[in-house]
Amino acid sequence: MILEGIVTSQNESGELNIAPMGPQVDQAMTQFILRPFQTSRTFSNLKETRSGVFHVVDDVLLLAKAAIGTLQEIPETFPAENISGIVLASACRWYEFQIESIDESEARTVMQAKVIHQGRLRDYFGLNRAKHAVLEAAILATRTHLIKQSDLLAQYQALAEIVRKTAGPDEETAFRLLEDYISKAYAEISS
Numbered sequence: 440m441i442l443e444g445i446v447t448s449q450n451e452s453g454e455l456n457i458a459p460m461g462p463q464v465d466q467a468m469t470q471f472i473l474r475p476f477q478t479s480r481t482f483s484n485l486k487e488t489r490s491g492v493f494h495v496v497d498d499v500l501l502l503a504k505a506a507i508g509t510l511q512e513i514p515e516t517f518p519a520e521n522i523s524g525i526v527l528a529s530a531c532r533w534y535e536f537q538i539e540s541i542d543e544s545e546a547r548t549v550m551q552a553k554v555i556h557q558g559r560l561r562d563y564f565g566l567n568r569a570k571h572a573v574l575e576a577a578i579l580a581t582r583t584h585l586i587k588q589s590d591l592l593a594q595y596q597a598l599a600e601i602v603r604k605t606a607g608p609d610e611e612t613a614f615r616l617l618e619d620y621i622s623k624a625y626a627e628i629s630s
Contacts, residue, residue, distance in 0.1 A: 448484035
């Protein structure tokens with residue numbers, strides 16, 4: 440199964456990268472299969488250091504900002520316990536992992552990871568319909584180079600109706616950020 444969340448990774452100089460990612464996980468959460476694009480910082484960091492932290496989060500505004508690269512301030516963090524890594528203090532749960540193997544034969548690398556430590560910070564609030572819609576919109580925003588504009592916008596409009604009916608302030612803000620990002624991305628593709 441795929442579990443959406445956020446991965447923190449660092450290069451050897453300690454520069455932090457925060458990126459949404461949906462690894463394939465086993466039911467016991469002991470193994471992950473991560474599939475970052477080879478052009479991403481997550482890929483280069485994980486290849487370089489072979490470790491990172493996967494976070495289960497319910498903050499879709501943080502997830503949306505990380506997805507489109509508008510995270511202006513690093514959220515509160517603390518050091519991981521068993522790897523050289525960073526944990527997001529707002530996460531519900533975190534999983535420190537080490538990369539066991541890397542297959543770079545496709546554009547999306549397959550990285551097999553083993554969880555070596557995990558922690559729990561708070562209960563998971565859950566994803567109401569608006570939070571889920573923002574998550575789906577964030578995934579769409581990262582695919583503007585892959586999906587025809589009319590197809591993406593049709594999917595986006597269906598999500599907009601859900602957000603309009605069920606969102607709180609953070610979900611509304613996140614959705615507007617994603618909407619602006621998508622408009623700008625397609626404008627750049629057209630020019």
